[in-house]
Amino acid sequence: MLICAQYILPVTSEPLRNGAVLVRDGVIRDIGDTDMLRLRYPEEEVLDYGVSAVMPGLVDLHTRMENSVMRGLLSDVPYATWLMSLAEKSAAMEMADWFDSAVLGGLDALSSGITTVADITSTGAACTAAQKLGLRAVIYREVGAMDKNRVDYAMYSAQKDILHWREEVDSSRIAVGVAPAPVFTNHPSVFSRVAELACKENLPVAMRLAGSREEFNFVMYGSSPFAVHTMDAKRGYVEIPPWLPTGVTPVRYALNWGAFDAPNVMVVHAVHVTDEDVRKLREHNVSVCVCPRANSQLGMGVAPLDEFLRAGLRVGLGTDSPAATDTTDMLTEMRLGMLLQRSVNTRRFLDTSTILELATIGGARALGLDDKIGSLEIGKRADIIAVDLSSSHQAPTGNPVSAVVNITTAADVLLTMVDGKILYEKNRWHVDVEVAKNIARVIEIRSKLRA
Numbered sequence: 001m002l003i004c005a006q007y008i009l010p011v012t013s014e015p016l017r018n019g020a021v022l023v024r025d026g027v028i029r030d031i032g033d034t035d036m037l038r039l040r041y042p043e044e045e046v047l048d049y050g051v052s053a054v055m056p057g058l059v060d061l062h063t064r065m066e067n068s069v070m071r072g073l074l075s076d077v078p079y080a081t082w083l084m085s086l087a088e089k090s091a092a093m094e095m096a097d098w099f100d101s102a103v104l105g106g107l108d109a110l111s112s113g114i115t116t117v118a119d120i121t122s123t124g125a126a127c128t129a130a131q132k133l134g135l136r137a138v139i140y141r142e143v144g145a146m147d148k149n150r151v152d153y154a155m156y157s158a159q160k161d162i163l164h165w166r167e168e169v170d171s172s173r174i175a176v177g178v179a180p181a182p183v184f185t186n187h188p189s190v191f192s193r194v195a196e197l198a199c200k201e202n203l204p205v206a207m208r209l210a211g212s213r214e215e216f217n218f219v220m221y222g223s224s225p226f227a228v229h230t231m232d233a234k235r236g237y238v239e240i241p242p243w244l245p246t247g248v249t250p251v252r253y254a255l256n257w258g259a260f261d262a263p264n265v266m267v268v269h270a271v272h273v274t275d276e277d278v279r280k281l282r283e284h285n286v287s288v289c290v291c292p293r294a295n296s297q298l299g300m301g302v303a304p305l306d307e308f309l310r311a312g313l314r315v316g317l318g319t320d321s322p323a324a325t326d327t328t329d330m331l332t333e334m335r336l337g338m339l340l341q342r343s344v345n346t347r348r349f350l351d352t353s354t355i356l357e358l359a360t361i362g363g364a365r366a367l368g369l370d371d372k373i374g375s376l377e378i379g380k381r382a383d384i385i386a387v388d389l390s391s392s393h394q395a396p397t398g399n400p401v402s403a404v405v406n407i408t409t410a411a412d413v414l415l416t417m418v419d420g421k422i423l424y425e426k427n428r429w430h431v432d433v434e435v436a437k438n439i440a441r442v443i444e445i446r447s448k449l450r451a
Contacts, residue, residue: 001022001023001024001044001045001046001047001420002020002021002022002023002034002037002038002041002044002045002046002047003020003021003023003047003049003054003384003386003415003417004019004020004034004046004047004048004049004054005019005020005048005049005050005051005052005053005054005386006018006050006051006052006053006389006400007019007052007053007054007389007400008020008021008031008053008054008055008376009053009054009055009056009356009376009400009401009404010031010055010056010375010376010377011055011056011356011357011360011361011374011375011376012361012375012376012377013375015400015401016031016032016033018033018034018035019031019032019033019034019054020032020033020034020037020038021054021376021382021384022037022041022044023382023384023417023420024420025420026381026382026419026420026421027379027380027381027382027420028376028377028378028379028380028381028382028384029378030378031376031377031378047415049386049388049414049415050390051388051389051390052386052387052388052389052390052414053386053387053389053400053403053404054376054384054385054386054415055356055360055376055384055385055386055387055404056115056360056361056373056374056375056376056383056384056385057113057114057115057116057136057360057373057383057384057385057416057417057418058112058113058114058115058116058330058331058359058360058363058385059114059115059116059118059316059317059359059360059362059363059364059366059367059369059373059374060109060114060116060117060118060317060318060319060328060330060363061118061266061268061289061316061317061318061363061366061367062118062119062120062206062208062268062289062291062318062319062320063105063109063117063118063119063318063319063320063321063322063328064105064119064120064121064126064320064321064322064323065101065102065103065104065105065106065109065117065119065121065125065126065129065130065322065328066098066099066101066102066105066121066123066125066126066129067086067101067105067321067322067323068101068102068104068105068108068322068323068328068442069093069097069100069101069104069442069445069446069449070086070089070101070322070323070446070449071322071323071326071327072326073089073323073446073449073450074086074089074323074324075326077298078298078299079211079212079214079298079299079300080212080214080225082298082323082324086321086323089323089449092448092449093445093449095123095125097445097448098123098125099125099128099129100438100441100442100445101125101442101445102121102125102126102128102129102130103129103132103133103433103438104438104439104442105126105129105322105328106126106129106130106132106133106135107133107429107431107433107435107438108322108327108328108410109135109328110133110135110416110423110424110431111410111413111416111424112327112328112329112330112331112410112413113330113331113385113387113410113413113416114135114319114328114330114416115135115136115373115383115384115385115416115417115418116135116136116137116138116363116364116367116369116373116383117130117135117136117137117138118137118138118139118140118206118266118289118318118367119137119138119139119140120140120142120179120206120208121139121140121141121142122141122142122143124139124141124161124165126139127139127165127168127169127174127176128168130169130174131168131169131170131174132431132432132433133423133431133432133433134173134418134419134421134423134431134432135173135174135418135423136173136174136373136381136383136418136419137173137174137175138174138175138176138177138204138206138367139165139169139174139175139176139177140176140177140178140179140204140205140206141158141161141162141165141176141177141178141179142158142179142180142181143155143157143158143178143179143180143181143190143194144180144181144182144185144186144190145186145187145190146185146186146187147187148187148189150187151187151189151190151193154190155190155193155194155197158178158197159197159201162176162177162178162201162203163201173418173419175204176203177198177203177204177205177206177264178194178197178198178203178204178205179194179205179206179207179208180194180205180207180259182208182209182211182215183209183215183218183219183250183253183254184214184215184218184219188253188257189257191207191254191257191258191259192257192258192259192261194259194262195258195259195260195261195262196261198262198263198264198265199261199262199263203262203264204264204265204266204367204368205259205262205264205265205266206265206266206267206268206289207254207259207265207266207267207268208267208268208269209250209251209254209267209268209269209270210249210250210251210267210269210270210271210272210273210277211268211269211270211271211272211295211300212269212271212272212298212300212301213272213300213301215250215272216249216250216272219245219246219248219249219250219253220245220246220247220248220249220250221245222245222246223245249272249273249274249276249277250272251267251270251273251274251277251280251281252276252277252280255280255284260280260281260284260286263285264368265284265285265286265287266286266287266288266289266366266367267281267286267287267288267289268288268289268291268318269289269290269291269295269300269303270288270290270303270304270308271295271300271301271302271303272301273304275307278304278307278308278311278313279311281311281313282311282312282313285314286313287313287314287315287316287365287366287367288303288308288313288314288315288316288366289315289316289317289318289363289366290303290305290308290315290316290317290318290337291303291317291318291319291320291333292317292333292336292337292340293319293320293324293325293332293333293336293337294318294319294320294321294324294325295320296336296340297324297325298324302340302341302344304345305337305341305345305350306341306345306347306348306350309348309354310348314362314365314366315358315362315366316358316359316362316363316364316365316366316367317330317333317334317337317355317358317359317362317363318333319333327410328410329409329410330359330410331387331404331405331408331409331410331412331413332409332410333359334355334356334358334359334405335355335405335406337355337358338350338351338352338355338405352399352401352402352404352405352406353401355405356401356404356405360374360375361374361375362374381419381420382417382418382419382420383417383418383419384415384417385413385414385415385416385417386413386414386415387404387408387412387413387414388408388412388413388414388426389403389404389407389408389412391412392407392408393407413426414426
């Protein structure tokens with residue numbers, strides 16, 4: 001199959017004009033001028049997307065697909081209030097609801113050009129949905145226990161689920177990992193136990209850390225809304241008080257408990273960090289996911305992306321929970337992330353090429369998958385998207401990267417392909433899911449949650 005377009009954006013090399021990508025057996029076999037490749041491979045099926053940009057699929061480093069059904073139900077509230085409201089809504093969800101919600105999230109991802117998701121789940125719904133939809137994914141099993149006496153059982157349950165999920169998925173496309181719950185819901189020994197499990201089973205690790213001022217104050221000073229929230233009666237017995245101040249930053253707190261001892265660790269958010277925190281992340285080769293829209297929407301702050309880049313950290317972007325951002329749109333995520341950084345950081349002007357790299361090869365590097373995905377290179381897996389530029393206000397454009405980042409949204413995605421298999425074309429689905437039935441179920445679930 002030859003995928004042709006006015007622009008080819010390999011990301012790791014210069015854009016090509018009037019180019020094509022040859023895909024065979026799920027792998028990129030050739031890239032070059034359209035006319036040359038058509039002569040070289042005259043028998044190949046040709047898909048010509050005209051005035052568009054063909055580029056690597058977007059890598060979403062942090063999402064919660066199973067929260068997709070809650071889009072728009074928790075709007076206009078700050079982070080701590082949002083978390084508590086999310087917990088209340090979640091209590092009304094049944095297992096079938098989580099699966100249907102995760103399927104909706106996967107459909108949103110594919111229709112917005114996301115080919116790889118990193119998802120934290122406690123139910124496993126995201127794992128099942130990613131397998132069924134054909135997404136590439138890293139699914140992290142969340143584990144947490146506030147009471148020390150419950151840590152053993154929590155870890156046992158997590159390991160059991162992880163081994164089961166591994167058996168249920170296509171291991172060439174989906175990896176299973178582990179994620180400690182946030183520090184304000186966790187006994188600190190969970191962090192070291194997670195690292196031990198990750199080393200034993202060769203698991204990737206993701207942890208949400210240093211995301212909000214409330215979390216920072218909780219860890220450093222023992223005072224924030226979380227100090228009250230940890231005493232919620234629904235949590236049952238916990239040590240009293242479970243939030244004694246530590247006098248250190250959240251990153252240092254996690255480090256002190258061995259959270260970064262595993263070989264493949266990613267920190268999500270990292271908004272409230274010090275220079276010393278950044279150095280420690282670099283020393284332990286920890287990758288970072290920044291979530292500009294969610295952090296802005298919930299009033300969490302702006303991650304110091306420039307510091308991460310200057311420190312040489314592996315960095316990518318995440319859309320975070322649809323319950324916070326209302327959409328799973330990495331194209332919008334890129335643009336807002338870039339503009340926020342330009343506004344708050346005048347030392348380095350973040351350009352469109354860099355932000356596109358973060359959403360593709362940067363995300364792949366953060367997950368340790370850059371040998372397989374993240375750029376259009378011969379020999380890599382054919383995770384490819386096409387983005388329409390014909391209606392761009394920049395058309396005809398001399399800078400297709402600028403047009404993609406500054407103008408396009410999820411609505412401009414024409415094609416999403418994973419492993420050489422077309423899963424989405426404009427308003428057409430090629431997935432093993434009854435889309436109309438899923439939407440009907442989602443409407444039913446949302447009615448229940450509103451009630």
